[in-house]
Amino acid sequence: MTSTVESSRSGDRRAARAHRSHRAAVTPYLFIGPLVLVFAVFYLWPAIATIASSFFRWGILNPWQTQSPADWQFVGISNYGDTLASGDFWNATLNSAIWLVVFPVLVLASSLPLAILIWSTPRGASFFRSVFIVPMTISLAAAGVIWTFIYNPDPNKGLLNAALHLFGLDNASFTLGPLEIHAGHWLSNPGVLHLGFADIRLVNLFIIIPAVWAFAGFGVITFSAGLTSVPDELLDAARVDGAGRIQLIRHVVMPSLRPSVIVVTVISVIFALRTFDIVFVTTGGGPAQDSEVLAMLLWNQVFQFLNSPQGGLSAAIAVLMSVFMIVIAMPYLRATLKGNK
Amino acid sequence: MSVRFHTTARRRILAVITAAATTSLVLAGCSTGNSGSPGTGSDKNPSGTIRVLYNWSGAEGDAFQAAVDGFTAKYPDVKVKLDNVPFAETQSTLTKQFAAGNPPDVSAALPGIVSALSAQGLLMNLDSMWNAWQDSGEYNDSLRAIAAGSDGHTDAVYFKGNVNGLIWYRTSKVTDAGLKVPPGSWDEFLAMLDAAKATGHAPFSVGAKDVWVPTQWVDPIILNVAGGKKFGQLQRGEIGWNDPAIVKSFTVLNDLITKYWPSNALDTGFADETCGWVTGDHFFANNGAFVNGIVASCDSSLKPGDDYTFFTMPSFSGSGTPGVAVSGDLFLGAKSSKNPVATKAFLKYLGSVEGQSIWAKRGGYVAPNMKVPSSVYPTVNDQRAAELWPKDASTVAGYDLDDWIGGEIQSKYRNALDDLIRSHDVDAFIATMTTVDTRSGK
Known part of the structure; x- marks a missing residue:
C-alpha cells in the first residue's frame, strides 16, 4: 500500500516536473509569439508579396493581388531583365552609388572630429553636443527646403551665391582636367566629373551636403557614446608614456571607437541607399535625371508612369535594393550578434 | 461545466451579434448622405458630406474656397471637406487613394490622370451633364474632348481654363x-x-x-x-x-x-x-x-x-x-463615391456659369464655360485673356x-x-x- 502511494506520489512529481518542463519550453514562445505575429504580418508578408509581385506585370491602379490568380500576368524574371537592361536603372544606380560612397564618408569625416573635439572640450561639452544634434531633429524634407534657400541663384536671396557675387565669381565656369565646374548653379548644373565610362553629376553632392548636415548629429551621438567607454586608465597610461594629443587619439581613442565607426558607417550606407525625401524636395530627381536615385526611380514607376504599368519593375528594383542592403548590413549584424554573445 | 460553457458562448455570440447590429445601425446613421448609383442623375436634393482634393494655395486657394462657399450656400445640406495637396503631388496622392480604395469624391486632375483612371473604370460618367451643357451652348466639342476619358465617356469637368503663350x-x-x-x-x-x-x-x-x-x-x-x-x-x-x-x-x-x-x-x-x-x-x-x-x-x-x-x-x-x-484644370468624380448625388451636384456647379463666375470675378482665371460673360472679369488683362479663349470652331487651339x-x-x-x-x-x-x-x- 505504502509503496503504491509512494509510487503514485513519485508519478505525480514526475508528471508535475514534466508539466513544468513543458511550460518552461512553451512559455518563451508565448512571449515571443505576438512579436513574431507582428513581424510576419507587417514585415515578412509584405516582403514575400513584393518578391512574388516582381514576377508579374501590374500597375498601382490594378495592383497584383494574391487572391485573384485569374488576373495575374506572369512574366517570369523579365522584370529583372528589363530593369537591368534599362538606362534609367543604371543612371539611378550610379547616383545611388555616389550617395553610398560620399554620404558615409562625409558623415564620418564631419561627425567623428566633432565628437572628439566636444569630448576633449573642458567646458560646455553638452552645449556643443546639442548644437550639432539639433539639425537631426529636423526632417530631411525640411532640411532640403532650408538648403534650397541657401542655394537660391539670386545673390540677394541665396547665401552661397551672395558669397560668389562678393568675389565676382557669379556664373564662373572652368575646367580642371576631367572636372567641369559651373559656379552658382548648385541644384541645376554645378558641374560634371567626366570619368570616361561615366559622368558623375555634381548636383548629387549638393543634395548630399544638406543630408549630411541633418544626419551628422547621429554620428556625434554615437561617437560620443563610444568615447565614454575609453578607459581613463588607458588614457593616463598613454599620457605617462609621453603620448601627445594626436597619438592619444590615433592609438588609444580610435581603436576604442571601431564598433561606433562600423555602426555609423553601416547606418549611413543604408540611409544613403534608401534616400528619397531630400532628393524629392530639392531637385525632384532633376534636372533631367541627374539626381534620380533608385528609390525615386521606383516611386516614378509606380506613381508617375500610370499609362504604362510598371509595378512589377519597381518591385524588382525594391528586391534588388533589399538584397544589396542586406549584404552591406551584414558586418553590422555580425558585429551586433557577436556583441550579444 | 459544459452547460456553463455553452451558456457563456451563447452570451458571447449574442453580444457579438448585438454589437454588430448596433454598429451597422450607427454606421447607417452616420452615412455620407444620399446615395444612388453614379450616373443615374438622381434629382434628390444633395446632402451629406463629400471630400474634395484640390491643389491651389495662396490667392488661387482662396478663390477656389470662394467657389466652394458658393456651392455650400446653394446646397446648405452638403458639407464639403477640402484636402489640399501640393500641385506636384496631386497625381501620386490621387493614385494612392484610388489604389487604397479610399479616393476623394471629387478631385482636381489633369487630362493624363483622367485618362489613366478612366481606363480602369474608376471615374463617374458625366456624359449627361456635358450633353446638357453642349445643348445650351456652354461648351463646344473641342472643350469637351479635353475632359474625355479613355473609356469613351466624358469623365471630368473643365473648371479652370488658362491661355498660355x-x-x-x-x-x-x-x-x-x-x-x-x-x-x-x-x-x-x-x-x-x-x-x-x-x-x-x-x-x-x-x-x-x-x-x-x-x-x-x-x-x-x-x-x-x-x-x-x-x-x-x-x-x-x-x-x-x-x-x-x-x-x-x-x-x-x-x-x-x-x-x-x-x-x-x-x-x-x-x-x-x-x-x-x-x-x-x-x-x-x-x-x-x-x-x-x-x-x-x-x-x-x-x-x-x-x-x-x-x-x-x-x-x-x-x-x-x-x-x-490652352491648359487648365479638370475635376473628376470617383465612381465609388458614397455620395454620388452630392458629388455630381458639386461637379455640375464647378462646370456651371455660376460656379466659374466666382473665380472669374477675382481674376487670374479664364472660365472654360463659354457663357461666362467677359464683364465679370475684374481687370483688362483678365478680359483680354478671356477673349482669346477658343469659343468657336474656327479658332485653332491646342x-x-x-x-x-x-x-x-x-x-x-x-x-x-x-x-x-x-x-x-x-x-x-x-x-x-x-x-x-x-x-x-x-
Whole structure:
C-alpha cells in the first residue's frame, strides 16, 4: 500500500516536473509569439508579396493581388531583365552609388572630429553636443527646403551665391582636367566629373551636403557614446608614456571607437541607399535625371508612369535594393550578434 | 461545466451579434448622405458630406474656397471637406487613394490622370451633364474632348481654363528701354529681344526649375511654327517627334533659349520667375493668363493693364494668327463615391456659369464655360485673356501637350526638355523623344 502511494506520489512529481518542463519550453514562445505575429504580418508578408509581385506585370491602379490568380500576368524574371537592361536603372544606380560612397564618408569625416573635439572640450561639452544634434531633429524634407534657400541663384536671396557675387565669381565656369565646374548653379548644373565610362553629376553632392548636415548629429551621438567607454586608465597610461594629443587619439581613442565607426558607417550606407525625401524636395530627381536615385526611380514607376504599368519593375528594383542592403548590413549584424554573445 | 460553457458562448455570440447590429445601425446613421448609383442623375436634393482634393494655395486657394462657399450656400445640406495637396503631388496622392480604395469624391486632375483612371473604370460618367451643357451652348466639342476619358465617356469637368503663350511685361520698364511692343512680326519680335538683351540682362525671366514651366514654352511655339494640325497629331501620337515640322519648332525654341533665356533658368522656380520680370532685371516672361493673379505677390501696388500687361507671340510664318495654347484644370468624380448625388451636384456647379463666375470675378482665371460673360472679369488683362479663349470652331487651339499625354512620356519629356535647356542639343532631344514616345511607330 505504502509503496503504491509512494509510487503514485513519485508519478505525480514526475508528471508535475514534466508539466513544468513543458511550460518552461512553451512559455518563451508565448512571449515571443505576438512579436513574431507582428513581424510576419507587417514585415515578412509584405516582403514575400513584393518578391512574388516582381514576377508579374501590374500597375498601382490594378495592383497584383494574391487572391485573384485569374488576373495575374506572369512574366517570369523579365522584370529583372528589363530593369537591368534599362538606362534609367543604371543612371539611378550610379547616383545611388555616389550617395553610398560620399554620404558615409562625409558623415564620418564631419561627425567623428566633432565628437572628439566636444569630448576633449573642458567646458560646455553638452552645449556643443546639442548644437550639432539639433539639425537631426529636423526632417530631411525640411532640411532640403532650408538648403534650397541657401542655394537660391539670386545673390540677394541665396547665401552661397551672395558669397560668389562678393568675389565676382557669379556664373564662373572652368575646367580642371576631367572636372567641369559651373559656379552658382548648385541644384541645376554645378558641374560634371567626366570619368570616361561615366559622368558623375555634381548636383548629387549638393543634395548630399544638406543630408549630411541633418544626419551628422547621429554620428556625434554615437561617437560620443563610444568615447565614454575609453578607459581613463588607458588614457593616463598613454599620457605617462609621453603620448601627445594626436597619438592619444590615433592609438588609444580610435581603436576604442571601431564598433561606433562600423555602426555609423553601416547606418549611413543604408540611409544613403534608401534616400528619397531630400532628393524629392530639392531637385525632384532633376534636372533631367541627374539626381534620380533608385528609390525615386521606383516611386516614378509606380506613381508617375500610370499609362504604362510598371509595378512589377519597381518591385524588382525594391528586391534588388533589399538584397544589396542586406549584404552591406551584414558586418553590422555580425558585429551586433557577436556583441550579444 | 459544459452547460456553463455553452451558456457563456451563447452570451458571447449574442453580444457579438448585438454589437454588430448596433454598429451597422450607427454606421447607417452616420452615412455620407444620399446615395444612388453614379450616373443615374438622381434629382434628390444633395446632402451629406463629400471630400474634395484640390491643389491651389495662396490667392488661387482662396478663390477656389470662394467657389466652394458658393456651392455650400446653394446646397446648405452638403458639407464639403477640402484636402489640399501640393500641385506636384496631386497625381501620386490621387493614385494612392484610388489604389487604397479610399479616393476623394471629387478631385482636381489633369487630362493624363483622367485618362489613366478612366481606363480602369474608376471615374463617374458625366456624359449627361456635358450633353446638357453642349445643348445650351456652354461648351463646344473641342472643350469637351479635353475632359474625355479613355473609356469613351466624358469623365471630368473643365473648371479652370488658362491661355498660355502670353508674353508678360512691365509697361514702364519696356518703355524706358525704348522697346517697341507688341511686335508686329516674328522678325520684330526677335529685334525687340535683341534690343532688350543689349541692356545687359537676359530678356526673359524663366523658372525652369519647376518642370512645367518650360513645357509652357513648347506648346505655343509648336502651334505657331508647325501649326495646329501637327500639334494635334503629335499629341495623339499620330506623328513622331522627328517630323520635320516638329524638329523645326524645337530648333526655334532652342534659338530662343540660347539667345534670350537667363543662364540660371534651371535654378529658378516659377515664383522667382514672376518676380524676375515684375521687380527684377528681366523684361519678359512667357506664361499663362493666371500670372495676372500672381503679380501682386511680387508688388501689390501695380495696376493690371496700366503697369503690366501682355502680348501674344506674333506669327512665325507671317501669315494667319497662331493657334491658341490652352491648359487648365479638370475635376473628376470617383465612381465609388458614397455620395454620388452630392458629388455630381458639386461637379455640375464647378462646370456651371455660376460656379466659374466666382473665380472669374477675382481674376487670374479664364472660365472654360463659354457663357461666362467677359464683364465679370475684374481687370483688362483678365478680359483680354478671356477673349482669346477658343469659343468657336474656327479658332485653332491646342491643349497643354504633356499634361494631355501624361504618364511616362510626360515625365521623360520634361527630363529631355531640361537636357535641351542645358545642352542646346536639338538632335539629342529629338532622338530621346523618339525613343520615349513610340505611339506613332516612327
